[in-house]
Amino acid sequence: MNEQQIQNAKRSYEVLETDVELMMEKVGKRLQSGKGRAVQRPKWMIRRMSLTAAAAAVLCTVVLGSGFISPAMAAVLKEIPIVGSIFQKVRGPGLQTAAERGMSETVGQAVHNNGVTLQIQEIIYDGDRVSIGYVQQADEGFVNGSGPWDGIDFKINGEPYSDSVHGTGTEALDSGGNTRVGQITLQPNKQKLPDQFELTIEVAAVGGIAGEWNFTIPVKKTVSDIRSMMPMLTKSDGETTLLLKKVSFKPGVVDVEVELRRPAAMAGERMYSTEVVTDRGIALEGGNMEGDGYIEGDTHVQLGTFHFDAPEQMPKSITIQQRIPETYTEDERWNKVELTGEPTESNPLVISQGAAGRLLITKIEQSENNTMVYFRTEGNDPKNQGYVVIEDKQQPWGFLSPDKQTEVDAEKYSYVSEFAAIPADQSLVFMANNLKKPNYNKKLEITLPLEF
Template identity: 30%
Template sequence: MVEINDQKLAELLKQMEGEMPSQVRTRIDDTLASLPERKKKMKKSTMIASGIVASVAILLGAGFTNNTMAQVLQSIPFVGSVFTHSKDSTLKTTVEKGLSQTINKSATDKGITVTVNEVIFDGTRVSIGYVVQSQQDLDDNVNPSIGFKIDGKQPGNYGVGGNSERYDDQTILGVMHLDSSTQLPDKFELDVNFNKLGDTEGNWNIHFPVEEITSENKVILPMEKKESGDISLIVEKVTFAPTSTEVVYKLKQPAEREMELSFELYGSDGKALEPLSMFKENGTVKISYEPFKTIPKEITFRPQLRHDQEIDEKLSKLEMNLQLNLSALKSRGS
């Protein structure tokens, strides 16, 4: 551990101004930016620099060899919020509102460290921000193979989606979304096992608690029914959450003529939301869509079945327009 005061640190960084690679400069800038404001303003405080300053000393004495560079980047951990680096503006907004849960738990295997950085659970899906870091350059494709346990048990029916992007040659930032066909408890213990990263198999198991945020959730229970011949649709519940919009409905149709239907969800502006996941179980269907930026005054739930105009006209009778009284929307749990 190296102890250095702010003035010496500034001098070292200034000496390296013209030599420092951009990825190292970015990592140091992000680290400094993440420090608590109180510490930034202290004039006579010292900084314990097991990360940044030790790395600066290595750089000055080693001439930026490839091996040293890898060690330096490995020794400066990613700090801050993975979600704020995501292209998903919803996650960024949720973090800005202080609704994300900081985890920062890691597991290392095969020379690769995986860190669960933070999590958001808004009652409809679990979003996990993670970091993959190695002393060797990582491939662009490190999309993980993952297993889950909730309170020590394998969930019966769930889906996983997400994306990742390069932060620097040795670091990948990723976001994954866990959707379940059944309602998850408001608090639970989550085990995430990264068993494969790209082509590399290993065991990166991380255990952490998850707690639902409900202050932003709004729920309506329409229980509205539409019929078209021998087909009936009942929309039972709509949840407006920070990271998704969830619709629960029942669709009844003759088994011998059962059709595979999709449903589009529109707001007052007439723009269709992007679907995220869908589960079917015992006649009940749950679809998650991207979230509304603001809850609209009206939503439209529209069935779709292409390639057969006659059936499309029949299904148009199932289209449902729901007027929303925004002041009367219930918060989940109220």
């Protein structure tokens, strides 16, 4: 090992050690939660990817290549101490649950170049996708918060990886944004990853700063307790065919892999949103998708894996539904109600949500640290109805979003949302989304008995 490699290792330790206390504090705050599990905003709020080739091409395409780091250097860099889990800090389907159960593999390789340290901190591999948690730190700040996305290449056992890549943006761990964390996931749609392989990563820019950060990492499966079925069930509606290829129950997440074929002339049209309902009538939270779309002769082929929060109890069956997308004007989007008294379970603050139903606020707790709002939904689309905000015309979108939302009871569709502290003498105007009654293509509906 040469002197420069040794200095890189020492430098990596120093810059990452600087923020140990801050990182611990921030990760600790993020992990504080109430009863139940944290849930994402509903699909109408996050513009979830449905099976559209154009969106898939934009979000999934990455330029690919190769990289290398010496084994001697890697051995030294693995000694850098790890603080917490990246996957408890950033979003990703099933990543937090897997990390909490110890199903991540510590890597700890770090390289310092051009004033930037990039550390591959840990990896989660469930046999279908590889998630890479990283820390990046700049001596004098980053040009932008994009992470290592501007020029990143991968190889699997020396062969270029040319399938889907996705992940999160970076999240700052300090007030200046000089220390940031994020995750990148390799989610192949066309190729199968081996159970064990050597992953090569070459990064040409981090946060807008050009340089060279190369890693070679041995990867093996880290996630256990996976139950999968490959039903290969098909349903058709005219010239449109849906194939249910695979369903996997993993720690914290249910993956539903589908293939949809339709005439190439329909490639630019909006597509369905995939939803999953259990035999007990519980709509699973989530539905974010990674996939790929392409033209094959006269056929538009769309491949996708949808991710849903795993139910607390294993269902006897699930029904995969294809929801016809709704359109709204901005004037149709929100309904508002001002708080005039203390809401209770027997006398809630009721906000109409149009044809979908209504949202009922049953309790509000205000303190110097936060504002807690307890509510439930009733109606035709209770899972998607489950989101409330507070009007604040000083905010970019005209409302204050919750910092965290927790599902209290999946069957009763009850939640608690945590907002920033609001002065007790300030009037509160709550806003809930106005929704149309959901409409599904019944011809493409598939009910799957679970036989694990």
